[in-house]
């Protein structure tokens with residue numbers, strides 16, 4: 002999926018050159034430079050947060066829970082059950098943070114984007130550059146977390162290696178959608194509402210316990226939300242239980258990313274170029 | 276004779292090893308418009324903060340309205356209006372609410388605050404901005420709003436720290452006009468500035484401050500008379516040649532200052548100097564005769580120019 | 584040269600009169616202002632204050648509980664439902680998380696971004712009053728959160744004794760301040776936020792939330808991690824909450840230690856915070 006052709010479909014071929022100059026790299030590079038001079042604790046904490054959760058919930062609480070039975074009938078340790086979910090959650094949180102708060106600040110306070118728009122960069126360069134930076138960070142964290150899982154013996158199948166591309170896809174989906182939503186936000190208060198969506202997804206998307214506790218209509222609702230697909234996708238890969246559903250989850254994220262990029266592009270165009 | 280509003284003797288302020296104010300004496304009478312003129316880092320803001328009872332002095336004596344800031348901070352501040360160097364308007368409140376909320380800090384009843392807010396908005400020429408957000412105001416408007424806010428407690432002394440720094444010329448003139456009206460009404464003004472024209476416009480009396488010390492004191496006219504000549508000739512020979520030219524015209528006028536970009540000749544009659552220069556066979560790229568200003572006073576006193 | 588010896592002219596008298604009300608009520612003026620400022624995000628506070636407990640109680644208290652093989656909390660008459668066990672800890676977590684916002688970014692904003700504290704400083708208000716006013720306003724927000732949480736806990740039937748709902752909000756407030764006031768002292772001393780607040784959130788708040796016996800007794804953790812509970816206001820307040828809610832067995836001495844630690848943290852933080860405010864505003 003190449004961005005220029007996608008935007009051509011949305012905005013008409015004439016608009017693409019104004020939007021995209023094929024230089025998202027410059028924006029990504031700036032992100033990396035800025036990360037180098039930003040505080041290391043913040044960068045490092047993205048790795049530690051899921052590890053803390055894994056130790057406290059998976060190991061600590063696991064002593065009261067014992068094994069969890071997967072739909073296939075196989076029973077696995079509680080830590081092995083929630084570890085992939087925590088990986089999915091951290092991919093979501095990282096991508097959402099980078100594409101919402103981070104972008105919001107630069108848009109409204111740092112005036113960074115205005116400065117970038119005054120150069121030969123187009124809005125889509127900026128969007129893709131920022132998303133690319135978010136993805137890069139996400140993959141670094143995921144690699145770290147997977148290593149921890151490996152050491153703790155929580156990767157139950159060789160397919161766990163495939164979680165890296167899966168995390169990329171998930172992060173791309175959340176980042177592009179997050180950026181699209183942020184482009185409509187104008188106050189801090191509105192930004193807080195994003196949190197209100199993330200928290201229930203975090204608690205209920207089969208992260209800490211299977212969906213079977215809920216009545217069916219609620220199960221459907223949760224299955225419509227993105228985090229559940231991410232959790233199931235990654236859990237399938239780390240446990241090696243791949244089903245037809247796995248392809249469905251991938252398709253869900255491809256669609257989500259496409260919608261996100263299309264909307265973001267339209268919005269950036271109207272925000273910066275009209 | 277009414278008691279002075281502010282009396283300082285040997286006032287000092289140290290920040291660790293750094294001496295920000297190195298023993299200054301000053302006295303401000305009621306109704307007077309008093310200025311502190313000096314370059315960045317001279318210690319003007321520090322002095323203002325000590326007078327405003329928000330910075331504890333390291334040494335010396337200080338009385339404001341007959342009270343010691345160390346023990347009577349709230350009392351003193353209740354009678355001051357403060358316009359800080361850096362605006363600190365509440366950007367989450369609208370323009371009019373900024374005045375009302377600020378009045379509440381003085382314990383003024385809300386209804387009184389509201390009435391004064393309307394009067395002050397009129398005074399600051401901001402009536403049609405009453406419901407605007409602070410961030411939507413221009414720099415000059417923000418400054419006028421800060422002044423209006425400082426007046427909400429009907430202060431006896433208005434303290435202005437660099438009131439027009441960063442404003443464009445037109446906004447400065449609007450602001451000066453407002454301050455002039457306050458002066459006419461008898462409000463005591465204490466202001467700092469590093470602009471001579473501002474000091475000349477607004478101050479009855481001023482002190483020239485440098486490196487935490489007072490270098491001279493008097494009215495603008497007095498200072499110019501005592502420390503400079505009536506006129507100044509500014510000659511530019513091109514940056515490479517100023518030094519050489521200065522040596523050749525040595526002896527002209529009362530005194531000569533050589534700056535990197537120009538040569539200044541102090542004299543009672545500027546035109547006469549210009550003629551003498553050309554008679555010496557020198558042809559400056561530009562020559563300008565102007566009245567002597569506080570800039571020249573500062574240069575004379577410190578050997579440095581005021582705005583680098 | 585004392586004031587008393589010179590004759591006081593009317594300016595001096597006006598000054599003496601002008602500071603009477605600010606000296607007495609100054610902290611309330613500041614609290615009023617801070618609460619007004621909170622109205623800008625009032626809906627966030629209300630929805631967050633009600634929604635978050637609802638989600639946590641549903642998700643952890645009920646959802647997760649149905650997968651537990653062994654009971655986690657015990658009252659004098661045997662096991663108590665899991666939701667009853669976690670409820671006090673979740674309540675204190677909520678009041679504490681108010682402070683990770685109000686005693687960090689709000690303080691930095693007052694000193695640096697919006698600079699409203701400097702405006703207050705030039706008025707008759709004293710630095711200590713600015714600190715007090717801020718704390719009062721945050722206490723109001725915390726009280727709202729604590730009362731809403733307690734009401735939901737009661738609605739879930741997640742208390743042992745119903746009368747304990749009168750005490751739980753107070754414990755929430757105490758726990759919140761025991762964590763918050765030292766944090767306030769820290770924040771007020773910062774000139775700039777170069778990631779310190781995010782670090783507090785992720786390396787202090789989150790580990791504390793996870794390892795303070797919130798989801799299971801502290802004893803479940805390996806011994807070398809118990810110190811986290813001992814220094815954690817969340818653990819001390821949660822334990823007291825459990826003792827109040829369902830009479831989790833606890834000796835009088837233990838109660839005294841829990842209370843003592845919480846009060847000491849809050850009082851120490853408070854004294855320190857005021858000192859930092861004074862130093863910074865009148866230095």
Ligand SMILES: Nc1ncnc2c1ncn2[C@@H]1O[C@H](COP(=O)(O)OP(=O)(O)O)[C@@H](O)[C@H]1O
Pocket residue numbers: 290293294295313314315316317318319320321322
């Ligand atoms: N809070 C402070 N801590 C340390 N040094 C300070 C502080 N405030 C001012 N200074 C120093 O004191 C000197 C005088 O500063 P200031 O009074 O702001 O000068 P001015 O207002 O004339 O530009 C400067 O060198 C400045 O760096």
Ligand SMILES: [Mg+2]
Pocket residue numbers: 316319320321360436437
């Ligand atoms: Mg200054």
